[in-house]
Every structure is written in C-alpha cells, then in structure tokens.
Amino acid sequence: MINRENGVACYQQLSEILIKQIEKGIFKPGSQLATEIELSKRYRLNRHTVRQAIERLENEGFVYKIKGKGTFVASDKINYKVSKRTSFTTSILDVGLNPDARLLESYEIAAGRELSKRLNIQFSDRIIVLEIVRFVNKMPFCHTTSFLSKAKFPELRSLINGSFSLVAVLKKHYGVDAVRKSSTFEVSTPETSDMDILMISQKVPILLVKSISKGQDGEVVEYCVTKFRRDMCSIIVDFNGEGR
Amino acid sequence: MINRENGVACYQQLSEILIKQIEKGIFKPGSQLATEIELSKRYRLNRHTVRQAIERLENEGFVYKIKGKGTFVASDKINYKVSKRTSFTTSILDVGLNPDARLLESYEIAAGRELSKRLNIQFSDRIIVLEIVRFVNKMPFCHTTSFLSKAKFPELRSLINGSFSLVAVLKKHYGVDAVRKSSTFEVSTPETSDMDILMISQKVPILLVKSISKGQDGEVVEYCVTKFRRDMCSIIVDFNGEGR
DNA sequence: CCTGTATAGATGTATAGACAAGTTGGAGGC
DNA sequence: GCCTCCAACTTGTCTATACATCTATACAGG
Structure with a gap:
C-alpha cells in the first residue's frame, strides 16, 4: 500500500489513505480508528x-x-452562520441542533489601552467582562469573552445571571439594540485554560473571532472575543441578511 | 530553563519560551532562529x-x-478586509502594501452537481474557471478559483487576460455589478498544488473562504474559493461597509 | 570569469526503544 | 454482589540514530 520509491513521504501517503477511507464514509462519526500499533503493523x-x-x-x-x-x-462540521443579527442560539437551532450555555465568570477590570480604544471609552473606565461557554449537543463549542462598559450597563452582571442572551438583556433592560458591525477571523491555538474549557489538545487549532457590536446611536456596545473549536464548525458570513 | 518535574511537556515549555522571545521583539521578522541542533544543545x-x-x-x-x-x-499578519464590495487590490493598498496578481489558468468545465447548485444553473451548463494567484509585496498571499457561467459571460476568458480585476471586467463588458453576498470560512491544509503555488509546507494551515457574489438582479454571478496563507493574514469582515 | 564539484550545515523523514499516563475490564478478595 | 487492584492496551513524551534532501560556500579546473 505504501510506495517507498515515489518520493512522497510515507506519512503523507498514509494520511491520504486514511482521509479517503473517512470521506468514503467507511467509518461513522464517533467510531474508533485502528490503533497506532495496528496501523504500523498493517502498513x-x-x-x-x-x-x-x-x-x-x-x-x-x-x-x-x-x-x-x-x-x-x-462528526461533520456545523455550519455556523454569522450576520449582523444572528445569535448563537438561533444559529444552532436553525441547523437542527441543541444549543446551551454556561456563564463561567463575570468580573470587572480597568479598560487599559487596547480595550479603551475598542470600546471608545477612557483608559481608566471600568469594564464588565463576561466569560461564557456555549455548547452544541452537550459538546463544548465556543468560549466567548465579552467586554462592555460598566458606565453604560451598571447592573449588567446581576441581570445576566441565568440568561445567556446578552443581546436580549441589553434590549430589555437598557433599550439597546446591539448589531454586529465587524468581525476579525484568525486561526490560533488554545491557551491552557481554553484546552480545559473546550476539551481539546493544544494541537487542535481554534478559530478566533473578534467582534464589535454597536447600538442604534452608532456607539460601540460590546467587544467580544470568541474561540471556536475549529474542528467542529465552518463559519458562514452573511453580508446581507439581517439574520433573525 | 526546562523544568522536567512540573508535568508540563518539555516541548510545550520550549514553545512558550520561544514565543515569548518572539513576542518581545527580540527577533525581527525575517531573522533566523537558532538551528534545531543549537536549541537542542542549549536546552x-x-x-x-x-x-x-x-x-x-x-x-x-x-x-x-x-x-x-x-x-x-x-512577519506580522496582514489585516485583510472583506466586505460586500472590497476587492483584493483596494484592501491591500489600504494597509499600505503592494498588491499583484497572476492568472494561473483559465479553462472550462461542465457544471456538475455542486457547482450547478451554487451558481443556480443547469447540471450540464458550461462553467468558466479562473485560477488567480495574488501577491502582497511579491509574496504569494492567496489562490482564488472562480466559477462563472459561460452562458452569461461568453467571452470572459479573453477579456480577463491582462486584467485581474474580475469585478471591473464584469462591470465594463457586461454591465454587471457584482456584490459579495456570503462567505464561508474554514481552516484546512493545502493540497500538493497549493503548496507549490503558495510556497508553504503541508503543515501550515490555510484559511479557506468560499464566496458567492450576486448582480443587481439578484442572480448569482460568481462562486469563488480562495485559499489564504493563514500565517500571513487575519481577515476582517465588515458587515456594514460598502467597502470602496 | 564561469562552471562544476565537494563539503558543511540546515531541515525532512524513518526507524527503534523506553517509559509515562489514562482507560478498561477482569480476577480475586470481601 | 460489590469493590479493589492489577494487567493489558491506548495515546503521549523523550531519546537516539541514520540517512535524505536542500542551501550556501569554497575551491579547483576550464
């Protein structure tokens, strides 16, 4: 099966053999591959x-x-849709899966240089930080860290408890209609804390999405950094859709 | 320097040492790291x-x-902006760099199942395929494969020669105003051909972006697949901007 | 001056062996 | 029956060695 004379590295040949087998659907998602020792004997x-x-x-x-x-x-990747107005919950429900979320932590910090610029506030202003893990079918899917101005949303930390739709809380309690304005996509690798939260090894790349949302008045409402398990999703950006 | 008792793998410790050194700016972009053998002796x-x-x-x-x-x-990553109307050339010029492009190949194929669905045409309709490599400061940056209906743009292949702004050609010769409607982002690894074109090894992940553009009439104009060197860019999606 | 060769040094690939650490299931004791 | 512990099996990490392949340089010969 492995050709040792054609100049193609053995491990690449084996990669392709295995990928073909998986793509043909010989193995179902969740089924176990041959062990390393079995494969080394076989090939x-x-x-x-x-x-x-x-x-x-x-x-x-x-x-x-x-x-x-x-x-x-x-498993197959989840097609996760992002547009001006999509929320995690609706996106996941749309593809027929089961969304869930857990508030990991909420705390306050001083803005500092980078965040004050992103949120368009003062260097020493207080910022509310919310860390939320989101699940799809009970599997950890992404880890979001949101930054919002404490001055604008003073009671947010107590309001968010129990509800994980930040957009809904902002709308209901502050009358703010947050809409995504821009997102930056990067590939990265998880930090130690993310490895635990997302249950992945350091070798699995993550998709890093940094987003800015603004309110009706054009002021920045939220800056958030989301880390997606890149093996679980491909992200679809809709430039038109208002989402739903 | 390497702690062999704290349960953290040696290679991870070394990774972090090297990353810190790079982030501190001890090495300038393009400068050579210590060789593998030097590092193995040192640590x-x-x-x-x-x-x-x-x-x-x-x-x-x-x-x-x-x-x-x-x-x-x-080098630092390029902030590559994508919105409804951004083109490669303007995006790169915006960040003060030097864009360039080369038409690799142009050919025709039958649509087939997937492409006919994407372009909303018949299974057996002919499709024009354009393969373009784009450069930033002479370095290969991305590889785009565009699919367009031959029926709609019969002379495209001869028109495109010499000009790499597909949008401009469509506007000028067909009066079509192509606007990006949606893009899908995925992380992948390069195929053999891409490794040569983008000058990377198979181990370097690539960012795979699949986009659909439509004309004024709402009909699909172009389906394109672009492979970005993920080490060279982070991609910024602007949900509002008409771009320029 | 140009060219081909030789060599040193860099990364790439393959093999071998050893032990660590996590999971599982069964044998044996209670 | 239930629990504990151990053995077997899995992936993870580290070391050692060898050779392949590519680059750059030095040098001899034309």
Whole structure:
C-alpha cells in the first residue's frame, strides 16, 4: 500500500489513505480508528510515522484522540452562520441542533489601552467582562469573552445571571439594540485554560473571532472575543441578511 | 530553563519560551532562529523534541521554515478586509502594501452537481474557471478559483487576460455589478498544488473562504474559493461597509 | 570569469526503544 | 454482589540514530 520509491513521504501517503477511507464514509462519526500499533503493523511503518500521519488528520478535524482510549472519527462540521443579527442560539437551532450555555465568570477590570480604544471609552473606565461557554449537543463549542462598559450597563452582571442572551438583556433592560458591525477571523491555538474549557489538545487549532457590536446611536456596545473549536464548525458570513 | 518535574511537556515549555522571545521583539521578522541542533544543545533536549516545539510556532504562524536554510521569524499578519464590495487590490493598498496578481489558468468545465447548485444553473451548463494567484509585496498571499457561467459571460476568458480585476471586467463588458453576498470560512491544509503555488509546507494551515457574489438582479454571478496563507493574514469582515 | 564539484550545515523523514499516563475490564478478595 | 487492584492496551513524551534532501560556500579546473 505504501510506495517507498515515489518520493512522497510515507506519512503523507498514509494520511491520504486514511482521509479517503473517512470521506468514503467507511467509518461513522464517533467510531474508533485502528490503533497506532495496528496501523504500523498493517502498513509496515514505525509507530512514529503513523503518528505523523494521524497528526494531520487531527489538524484537519477528521479525527480526535483520547489518551488511553484511542482515535475516533469526528462528526461533520456545523455550519455556523454569522450576520449582523444572528445569535448563537438561533444559529444552532436553525441547523437542527441543541444549543446551551454556561456563564463561567463575570468580573470587572480597568479598560487599559487596547480595550479603551475598542470600546471608545477612557483608559481608566471600568469594564464588565463576561466569560461564557456555549455548547452544541452537550459538546463544548465556543468560549466567548465579552467586554462592555460598566458606565453604560451598571447592573449588567446581576441581570445576566441565568440568561445567556446578552443581546436580549441589553434590549430589555437598557433599550439597546446591539448589531454586529465587524468581525476579525484568525486561526490560533488554545491557551491552557481554553484546552480545559473546550476539551481539546493544544494541537487542535481554534478559530478566533473578534467582534464589535454597536447600538442604534452608532456607539460601540460590546467587544467580544470568541474561540471556536475549529474542528467542529465552518463559519458562514452573511453580508446581507439581517439574520433573525 | 526546562523544568522536567512540573508535568508540563518539555516541548510545550520550549514553545512558550520561544514565543515569548518572539513576542518581545527580540527577533525581527525575517531573522533566523537558532538551528534545531543549537536549541537542542542549549536546552539539553533531543532534536525531535525541539522540532515538536517549533512545529507549534509554525502552526501558529510565528515562524516559517526553509529546508536546507533554517527557521525564520514570520512577519506580522496582514489585516485583510472583506466586505460586500472590497476587492483584493483596494484592501491591500489600504494597509499600505503592494498588491499583484497572476492568472494561473483559465479553462472550462461542465457544471456538475455542486457547482450547478451554487451558481443556480443547469447540471450540464458550461462553467468558466479562473485560477488567480495574488501577491502582497511579491509574496504569494492567496489562490482564488472562480466559477462563472459561460452562458452569461461568453467571452470572459479573453477579456480577463491582462486584467485581474474580475469585478471591473464584469462591470465594463457586461454591465454587471457584482456584490459579495456570503462567505464561508474554514481552516484546512493545502493540497500538493497549493503548496507549490503558495510556497508553504503541508503543515501550515490555510484559511479557506468560499464566496458567492450576486448582480443587481439578484442572480448569482460568481462562486469563488480562495485559499489564504493563514500565517500571513487575519481577515476582517465588515458587515456594514460598502467597502470602496 | 564561469562552471562544476565537494563539503558543511540546515531541515525532512524513518526507524527503534523506553517509559509515562489514562482507560478498561477482569480476577480475586470481601 | 460489590469493590479493589492489577494487567493489558491506548495515546503521549523523550531519546537516539541514520540517512535524505536542500542551501550556501569554497575551491579547483576550464
């Protein structure tokens, strides 16, 4: 199966063999791949070479690994829609899945240089920080850190408790209609804390989305940084839609 | 420098040491990192362990490697702006850099199942395919494959020669005002052909953006797939702006 | 001056062995 | 029956060695 004379690295050949098998649907999502040792015997390769091959599958989001258990075929990516007005809950419900959220922490900090610029407030103004983990079908999906001006939303921390639709709280209690204005997309790798929260290894890339929302008056309402498990989603940006 | 008792993998410790050094600006973009062997001697680690550490830096876009030469500190990412109407050229000029493009290939194919759906045409209709590589400051930046209906733009292939602003050609010769309607963002890894075109190794992730543009009449004009070197850019989506 | 060769040094690939750490299931004791 | 503990199996980490491949430089020969 592995050609050792054609100049193509063995681990790349094995990668492609495995990807083809997965794409053909030979394995169902969640099913276990052959173990590293089985593969190394079957293809007459060293275990490290097999690991190199599987590493690429992991990076591409085809498989995930659990130490002590094995390597498993990943589920299809979720098509996560982002537009001016989409919220997490509606986006996930739209694709027929089950959204959930948990407020990890809420605290206050001084704005500092970067945040004061983003939120268009003073350097020493207080900022409310909300950290929320969102789940899809009970699996951790993304980790959002939101920054809002304390002066504008003084009671936000107590209001948010129990409700995870920030947009709804802002609308109901402050009459603010927050609309996404811009988002920046980057690929990164998780920090230690994110590894625990999102239950991934450091080797799995994450999609980093930084968004700015503004109110009716054009003032910045929220700056948020969301870390998506990149193996779980592809993100669809709708330039037109008001969403729903 | 490396603590072997605290339960943190050596390669992760080294990763963080190197990242900190780079972030502090000790190395300027383009400067060479210590070689693998130097690092392995300095930190008393095996060369493979050093390679594991550097692999993460490469994945994060901090460094790039050239076989036979060494490992080099990468430049800052380009903030590439995408909105309804931004074009590559204006986006790059906006950030003060030098855009360029080259038409790799143009050819025709039958639509087939997926493309006919995307372009809203018949299964057997002909499609014009344009492959364009775009450069920033002479460095390959992205690879775009555009799909357009041959019936709508019969002479496109000869018109496009020499001009790389597809939008301008459509406007000038067909009176069509193409506006981006939606874009899908995914992280992937390059195919063999992309590795050559974008001059990257298979290990460097790429950002895959699939976009749909429509004309004034609301009909789909273009479906394009763009592969960005993810180490070279972060992408900013503007939900409001008409761009320019 | 140009060219081809030799060499040193860099990363890339493959192999081998060892141990760590997490998971699972079964044997054995209670 | 239930619990504990151990053995087997899995992935994770580290080391060691060897050779391939590519780059750059130096140098000899034309």
